[in-house]
Structure formats: structure tokens, C-alpha cells
Amino acid sequence: MTGGNGHALITGTGAVTPLGTGTEAFWDAALHGKSGIGEITLFDPTPFPSHIAGECRDFDPLDFMSRKEARRMDRFAQFGIAAGIQAVEEAGVAEAIRKNPERTAIVMGSGIGGLSTWEREYRVMHERGPGRVSPFMITMMVPNMAAGQLAIMLGATGPTQCPVLACATGGEAIAEGLEMIRRGDADIVIAGASEAPITPLSMAGFCAIRAISRRNDEPHRASRPFDRDRDGFVMSEGAGAVVLESPEHAERRGAEPLAAVAGYGRSTDAYHITAPDEEGRGVERAMRLCLEDAGLSAEQIGHVNAHATATPTGDGPESKAIARVVPHALVSATKSMTGHSFGAVGATEGIMCALALKERVVPPTINLENLAEDCERLDYVAGEAREAPELEAAFSNSMGFGGHNVVVAFSSVR
């Protein structure tokens, strides 16, 4: 970590995912190649072409907040708060935040915000009149409310932000968290993203785009990044959050970091609203900018957690870009297990990168049985997790509708 623009240390993590709530459960399931995909239970999926999703079934908001608090929050905010609280606990920074609230920042993004609240209250207005719309509707719906509520619960009074960048939101949150540390805005940043998009309206919309897998009879095998028979992504939900600290702050309190956020690179395709540039030039540029920002060489990147959603149009271009920048890297497409939680996914995948560096093992790409012809021949870690004893640094790639590319570099602290 020399020659870059400065790093931040990750001292805590928190996750709510279809593979489990809590980083440990999540990571353990990922290393065992488990699928978090199943038949939708949050609403009746019968009228929709796709009946499957990755739901956070073991999540209970009351493990993290009171019943009153839970009632005033959309599911996406509950996820974000849960991830943030876990990260703060793991890092052991609650006391440091209490002592120095103005030096604690929160960057908690969401691609969509409180969609289920919006759908419910819209129905209330039409069926029962405007006077029956909940006074909590606005504060439950706006996407910045996971950040706002988390600040209230932690008493953190530094700056807050809510990146909204579709499926690149989580990556952007971690990048912005790093930048806040670099700028000296805060000593501690809780950075992450959350999403709860499994609703009838969003399912209808994504089905209309023809971007969603319809492999209803085999939920565990439905999310198939880089595979010949992939037929779209599987929607999921959840949140991820990390505690970032300036190296000085972490050292002062004797914290044991998991890994470092070394740098980031960002670009925009300026090409199409849903399809990435066919040659993956945007994400390639983001990877190269990230190397420069982090002060890392391409050879040092031993692992890529690919964006790889399993759509027919998305995986090929990203594989080409990876082949041009870091052809030797172990490439994991963990959406094969978690599904695609849109804004949140860059945060949970960033956590996987940090844990891969800490434990020197990379999670697998499941359901990759026959490499698709349009995807480059890379080492996709198909089927089973792989030991990576020499792992020094990793990329977490995120690409969002709108053509947004965010690549975050994580590096080992050993």
C-alpha cells in the first residue's frame, strides 16, 4: 500500500443476506457454495413469469431495534440498520462514536429506497382516500433513511450520505467512505448499502425488462453467471456495511483490521440504459483507474469479485474487461449464491473481498457448468471455494443500470 492516494482500514462488518444474517453465517454459507434462492414468500408470485428470489428469511428486525422503531421503517432501512449495528459491534467502536460523535460519518446507499411502503400507501390513497396515507410514508420511503435512522440510533453527528447508483450503489458507498477518510471528514465511517426490492411492482418491472431468470422449477440453479444456460439474474435483498477507520485512529485504539480499502476507480459507459458497453470498456477503465488510485499493480490483484449478474448481455463484456486487465485473477461470481440485491450487493461483495483477503480463501461461482461462448476463459473458481495463500489484493466490480461502473480495491493488512 504505497504510492496510492491513501487507504482506510476495515475494522468491522455486518451483513443481512439470503445466505444468512450476520457476516459469519453469510461467509460460511458462501464458502460452502450454498444458494440463497427460493420460491418467493413475501408476496404471491403466481401472476408473474418469475417466482423466485433470494429472501432474507432469518432476518428479524426486533433483533436490532424496538417494535416501534421497526414499524416506522421500511424493510430496506431495517436491513441497513441491522448491518450497520453489526459492523459497529464487530469493530467495537460504539464507545468511540459516543465520545466523538462529530467524527463519525455514515454513507448508507440504496438503489431504490422504500418501494414496498410506496406501493402500500399508493393503494391506500386510491382505495381509501388521501387522508388515510400514513404520516410515516415519506420517511419510510426516501432512500436516505437507512443513513438517517442509523445516525439517530448511533448518535453519529458527522456527515451522512446516500449514494443512489442502481447496482453500483454499494461500491460507490465504500469508495465514498474511503474518500471521507482521506479528506479527513471523519475518523470512523460506516459505509454500506441496503435494498428490499422484492415487491410485486418491482418484479413486474424487472420482468418487463426481460432481465430476470425464469428457472422457477430449480431455484438453487437459477443464478448462473458466465454459464451457457444463464437466463437472467435472480432478484434478492439485504444489506452490507463496513466500519472504515483512518489508519491512525485504528492504531490509536489498537483495533485489528480485517483488510484495507486501498482505492477505487469509477467510470460511466455513456452507452445504454441497461446494457453495458459490448467490449466492457467502461468497467475496464474503472479497473485501471482503481489500480492507479490504490497504488497497486495488476499483478497484485489476485481475485475479482465480479459484478456478473447472469444476464445474457452483462457477463460477456465484463469477462472481456477482466481478461484485458487482470487475466490471472481468481474470478468469483457470488451472485450465483446470493442473487442480485441491486444497490446492496456491492457492499456485501466488498465484505466478501475483505474476508477473502483475511482468510486467504475465495468463494466459489456455483452453477457454472458450461462456460458460455461469449465469456472469456478465466479462472472462475467454479463449484468450490479455493485457497489463495498468496492473496494480496482484490477487486470488487459493480456495474449499474445507467452505465455506472465502480471498482473498489481491497488489500491485505498482513
Add this chain to the structure above:
Amino acid sequence: MTREEVFEKIREISADRLGIDESEITPESSFREDLEADSLDLVELIMELEEQFGMEIPDEEAEKITTVEEAVDYVMENQPA
């Protein structure tokens, strides 16, 4: 509805909306002081009373309701026949 029934109903609604135990709610309980309701909670509670008791509570009347007992009084006086 009898006064008892109205109180029971309001206690049930308040407990649910404010996330507190029914046993903590007495007629003397102040929504703001004792039950820790904020302005948004009060708006929601009033809407719920309107819904449950089939009445309209104008804002200027709603502002006068500060305790559980006052809510019970209002409902008793304005119940639809």
C-alpha cells in the same frame, strides 16, 4: 360501545402503534410524556381512531387530545349513533 370498550380499544391501538405494553397504559397516560409519542405518532394514532370508531376528527380537535382519557371522552361524545 361502552366507555370500557372504547378505553380497551384505544389502549390496544396505542400499545400496537407505540410499541409498548398494554399494562403500561392507563386513562391518565399522556401520549407525549408517558407513552413517548412524537408528532407523527399522534397523527397516526388519530387516523387509527378515526378508522376504528368511524369518525372524522378535525385537526383543531385532535390537538386537544393529550391523554388516553381525553381520547376516550372525545370518542364517547362523538360516536356515530
